[in-house]
Amino acid sequence: MRIVLMAMLSLLAQMAWALDVVATTASMGVLAREVGGEGVRVRVLAPPDRDPHMLQAKPSMMRALRDADLVVAVGAELEMGWLPAAIRGAANPRLLPGRLGYFEAAAQVPLMESGQAADRALGDVHPAGNPHVNMDPARMAVIAQALGERMARLQPDQAAGFRARAARFAEALTERLPGWKAQAKGAPGAVLYHKDGDYLMALLGLPVLGYVEPVPGVPPSASHLNALTGKLKGQGGVILYHAYQPAQGPARLAQALGWPARVVPLEPDGGDLQAYVRLIDAWVSALAQART
């Protein structure tokens, strides 16, 4: 009887002490779960099949943020169309940017294309830098360790566990890097729909041959696709796009160039390290298969 009571009490204590974490995207959810382990409860706001640029603030997001101890965002203005409004509506001062409860992945690593002109003639640019750091396993390893530090600051009594799990996660990704690089070696590169795969391409040392979007956030025009075809005719490569990006542009380009056009995910399909590894695997194998 006493044992049962003790077990229930310890379970209660654990539930009460678990950090309530809200992650903006599925990949941030993987980070939070892997680093937080038993010490966190994680809820993801953006479904993995939606464009995180285009979401709208919803009351259910505000509800989730209302009680959260920590929000884990990609950052660099990726979620600027909805996360600030959702945090405002949540009336939770712990999560305001600059406080311990607001964690931004992009703030933990150097960004590509940072310091570019904030010229919207170039489309929906992010002058702070390319925010799609979740597609870079090397940066994710660094971000995981920073998140471990953050959770340790929020929950000092579990600091050792957070740090150890963060280190394990970082190590697991770092170990796989040489394999991914070797698999992709010699591949001709790819045309991407949006600048969301740039970090992975740079990590693998492969060229981005072009973008289906003429400028970020604007659907492709016929003249842009023709120009792209003219530039790439005769080369090899693959066109990669996400299911939420319209398929017509990639299909037209694929036909004109004789390249394969492949749908690849941009977010993991599950909540753990394996799901994230599958995501990178899918990209690497799609890129490697373009090799002739």
Added chain:
Amino acid sequence: MFKRHMLAGAIACAFPLPALAAADADLAALRAEFDQKLAAIQAEYEARLKAMESRLAQAETQPQSSASRESGRDRLGAVSSGSGFNPQMSVILDGVYYTDNRRGAGMGFMEEIDGINHAHDHEGHSHGETERGFNLRATEVAFSATVDPWFDANLLLTVDSGGGVEVEEAYFDTRSLPAGWKIRGGKFLSGVGYLNNQHPHTWDFVDQNLAYRTLLGEHGIMDTGLQLTWTPRTGSVYTLLGVEALQSNEQVFGTAGEEVSADRADGGAVGAGNGGTLSREKAGPRLFTAFAKFAPDLGDNHALQIGVWGARARQHQEIHDHTDEDGLGACNPAVPASCVHALEGDSWLWGTDWVYKYDAPGAYGQGDIKLSAEYIWERKDLTVAFHENPAVAVGTSRKLTQDGLYLAGVYGIAPNWQLGLRYDVTGLTNKVEGAAGTLSDYNDSDRWTLSLTHHFSEFSRLRLQASTADLWVEGAPEKVNQFFLQYQHSLGAHGAHAF
């Protein structure tokens, strides 16, 4: 030689050699040893310098490695370009091409719709000065910033095409209150209803719906005061509760400080046989509101928000002076409109708002659906405070009641293309009741609106809108068909929009 001996002495001191070394042979050996050691030190130093230089060069060419050295350091805050400026600033440009079937009089009819709020000579600011042809509508200029750890502040100005500047909103919000509490103070759009606190650039249609326009005014309830909101813990349901105490400046249902002029609108003197007077302006706040919004969690694709609200203005005064119309002549008890009179009392309003959104997986808003509906009911509970006609007793009751609603739907027909349909109506109930029964019963005015919006990007849009309205103006039916072509451009760092 002396110098050399000095050097030898110095070296002798520096190196633990026997002090006997005075002989020349010993000295030569000593010198050789010294030179050798010096060379060795120099070489070591140079090697160190080179290593340091190469490390520096490496660090410069490899920012990534320098970052990974810092791994484990956790940085607070957000990466943002907008915060490079403090405050953040944004501008919304808005222009329309307009035409109608009434030679440009359509906008005028919209202002004069029969109802309980139009029939007094309250001097409000006018927004309906849209001409046939090209119009620059009010330009919104917004500033926002975090003041300090405790407050955020916002300022929203509108600049009309003539250069007139109006402060639409200027308020602070608390940042750090615990337990879901927030206080807003200053001039702001009230939190009642769904559309009330939205600015024209977030509307799905060019113009304000008839229910808001006739019952709350073109802007909705925009006033100066304090707002207290609370977001309680309510399981999976989002709940927002709020109360406001507002000054009630120039609300169509809450005006104070009116005075009956000694002159009638037609230029004549107010009849000497009159009775009564309007009471003094009460101290503010004179307008109180309460609202509640509930939103169940319907998963990733669906969102629903239901709201109810109520408002009470504890003082309202209005003067009716139609004597400049159609040569009515001096006050004639048989023709009520020929007599100047004033009413005062208080006002009650309530409303309910329903919003449903479907977020489709399609890109650029394709397949997205948004349905919204609001109902507003308004009662002005007044008594006659002044009348030019002595036969009408001061203190006689006047109950003015009007309601209205709109139903709107927007659908993403293609990437970046939206089709909108709206039905709005005002005056389903639309009457003035006296002690003995109904004094006036106005007809209802309604309208159908179709809009097609193309978003070039997140920051610019072009909208085509056509509407057909059956209005009642001065007791006569008026058919008004309107056509708009609108552009809206958003410049600068613009904040995220609420639900």
